[in-house]
Amino acid sequence: MQPLLSAHDLHVSYGAVKAVRGVNFEIRQGEIVAFLGANGAGKSSIMNAITGLVPTSSGQVTFEGRDITGAAPETLAPSGLTLSPEGRRVFGTLSVADNLRMGAFALNDKAALETAYKRVYDLFPILQERKDQYAGTLSGGQQQMLAVGRALMSNPRVLLLDEPSLGLAPLIVDQIFDLILKLRDQGVTLLVVEQNVAKTLQVADRAYVLVNGAVVEQGKPAELTASGTMQDAYLGAN
Amino acid sequence: MDIFLQQTVNALALGGTYALLALGLAVVFSIMGLINFAHGELMTIAGYVLMYCGIAGVSFVVAVPLALMASVIAAVLMERIAFRPVRNGSGATMLVTSFAVAMILQVLFQNLISTRSQPVLLPAMLSDSVHIAGMVIGVNKLAAIVATIVMLVFLDWFMKHQKTGIAMRAAAEDFAVARLMGIRANTVIAGAFALSGLLAGVAAVLWVSQRASVDPLMGFMPVLKAFIAAILGGLGSLRGAVAGGFLLGFIEIYLSAFLPPEMQEFREPIGLGIVVLVLLFRPNGLIPSATLKAEKV
Numbered sequence: 001m002q003p004l005l006s007a008h009d010l011h012v013s014y015g016a017v018k019a020v021r022g023v024n025f026e027i028r029q030g031e032i033v034a035f036l037g038a039n040g041a042g043k044s045s046i047m048n049a050i051t052g053l054v055p056t057s058s059g060q061v062t063f064e065g066r067d068i069t070g071a072a073p074e075t076l077a078p079s080g081l082t083l084s085p086e087g088r089r090v091f092g093t094l095s096v097a098d099n100l101r102m103g104a105f106a107l108n109d110k111a112a113l114e115t116a117y118k119r120v121y122d123l124f125p126i127l128q129e130r131k132d133q134y135a136g137t138l139s140g141g142q143q144q145m146l147a148v149g150r151a152l153m154s155n156p157r158v159l160l161l162d163e164p165s166l167g168l169a170p171l172i173v174d175q176i177f178d179l180i181l182k183l184r185d186q187g188v189t190l191l192v193v194e195q196n197v198a199k200t201l202q203v204a205d206r207a208y209v210l211v212n213g214a215v216v217e218q219g220k221p222a223e224l225t226a227s228g229t230m231q232d233a234y235l236g237a238n
Numbered sequence: 239m240d241i242f243l244q245q246t247v248n249a250l251a252l253g254g255t256y257a258l259l260a261l262g263l264a265v266v267f268s269i270m271g272l273i274n275f276a277h278g279e280l281m282t283i284a285g286y287v288l289m290y291c292g293i294a295g296v297s298f299v300v301a302v303p304l305a306l307m308a309s310v311i312a313a314v315l316m317e318r319i320a321f322r323p324v325r326n327g328s329g330a331t332m333l334v335t336s337f338a339v340a341m342i343l344q345v346l347f348q349n350l351i352s353t354r355s356q357p358v359l360l361p362a363m364l365s366d367s368v369h370i371a372g373m374v375i376g377v378n379k380l381a382a383i384v385a386t387i388v389m390l391v392f393l394d395w396f397m398k399h400q401k402t403g404i405a406m407r408a409a410a411e412d413f414a415v416a417r418l419m420g421i422r423a424n425t426v427i428a429g430a431f432a433l434s435g436l437l438a439g440v441a442a443v444l445w446v447s448q449r450a451s452v453d454p455l456m457g458f459m460p461v462l463k464a465f466i467a468a469i470l471g472g473l474g475s476l477r478g479a480v481a482g483g484f485l486l487g488f489i490e491i492y493l494s495a496f497l498p499p500e501m502q503e504f505r506e507p508i509g510l511g512i513v514v515l516v517l518l519f520r521p522n523g524l525i526p527s528a529t530l531k532a533e534k535v
Contacts, residue, residue, distance in 0.1 A: 051418060053414055053417075053418070072417070072422075072423070073414070073417040073418050074417045074418075074419075074420050074421060074422045074423065075420075076418070076420075077418060077419055077420035078420050082418065082419075083418055085414075085415055085418065089412055089415045091407070091408045091411050091412060091415075091416075092411065092528070093407060093411055093528055094404065094407060094408060094411070098404050098408075099408075101401065101404060102404065102405060102408045102416070102419045102421065103419050105401070105405060105419050105420040105421045106420040136528075150419065154419070154420060
């Protein structure tokens with residue numbers, strides 16, 4: 001089966017600093033795939049390169065058979081791929097409902113828009129209660145729900161989640177991981193970057209382990225736990 | 239007391255014009271971090287359209303929309319031709335570009351139209367005055383106040399309820415994430431310029447209505463004032479721009495009305511001194527922008 005999203009020999013540099021060095025990956029329809037690795041391993045850089053937020057220095061990203069390397073970020077959400085960025089980055093001075101409206105910016109059809117709102121409000125009833133409130137006044141957990149909800153408004157086939165549980169209370173963290181499974185059941189393919197390794201390995205189908213911008217191992221969670229690469233990746237023994 | 243009220247009306251009229259200009263600067267600045275000093279030349283363009291319409295015998299009611307249209311088109315062209323190529327440049331690059339655009343336009347006006355001030359034919363009604371509550375108020379002053387209110391209400395509605403307006407606020411807060419949502423950078427930036435062109439056009443009509451003349455350098459002073467007003471209010475903040483514009487208008491009018499005659503020469507420095515004093519206590523302006531990061535495309 002052709003992968004939904006894939007990268008071939010992806011390189012990302014910030015000036016002289018090479019953040020991603022020749023990464024290859026393939027994500028298939030319906031999978032939950034995780035990128036794991038210590039801080040600075042290049043996880044977020046890969047996410048940002050896929051979505052065009054940082055330029056790729058070389059290599060290729062393919063989505064649904066189409067080359068999207070260097071595509072303008074604004075073209076991706078309408079084509080079915082979107083990112084819920086690290087640090088949530090909701091529009092604090094916009095109301096909750098307006099944040100969601102922006103998530104579906106390309107959508108003009110009233111009925112489709114209503115369906116999108118309903119889906120998000122069904123997943124996160126609290127957002128409906130707070131829909132007229134400024135997003136900046138929400139709690140961290142609610143802002144994370146809003147960030148994911150905003151991304152879902154464009155009805156993505158692939159959703160990239162960058163550190164969705166960072167800085168959240170343990171109870172909320174559990175909700176976020178439940179949500180990841182729920183979204184997969186709704187047919188969304190997910191690529192997750194997470195610092196909560198244990199929980200991520202519980203929900204992921206496959207994971208890539210990154211060290212210094214390169215993939216050192218990939219496989220099913222059980223295989224990765226058994227091989228010991230994980231410990232090396234986080235403790236820096238490589 | 240009568241004189242005080244009278245001057246308050248004058249201050250509202252002048253402050254409103256500054257507020258519209260400062261808003262035009264702020265809309266563009268909040269989104270792309272550019273202070274567009276060629277904003278004044280948009281005013282001048284609108285002024286010349288009014289002048290030519292007067293010569294051609296076009297009625298003022300038709301001339302005003304034409305002037306607004308001209309400044310909107312000029313603003314969009316300005317962005318497309320001059321600012322898009324330097325969009326990723328530093329703030330200084332964009333600032334110098336805006337000075338270059340301003341100077342090129344001034345030279346064009348001087349060579350193609352005239353170096354001297356040209357009279358603009360205005361409807362006689364504008365120089366009439368009306369009596370309200372014992373005050374004599376110029377129709378042009380009244381029109382300025384009404385036009386300012388209409389524009390502020392329109393802008394508030396546009397930014398709160400129109401998809402493009404909401405997208406502009408989102409882009410001002412976090413341009414990268416706005417683009418991720420599918421908001422096109424070019425649309426938002428062109429939209430911001432169009433809006434600033436409209437605001438400059440309305441300000442130009444109000445400005446010309448008070449002076450009945452237009453010259454190649456007409457836009458420079460009001461935009462310098464608007465820049466001061468925008469900083470006074472909090473650079474990048476739309477509400478701040480309005481507050482700063484009105485405050486500056488009030489400072490200028492009250493100083494020229496109530497400062498003793500022997501002090502009048504020092505009116506401008508005293509006015510700017512007051513501005514500096516306000517900024518000492520509120521360094522980020524009256525209503526600072528909550529989220530200004532000035533991220534660019």
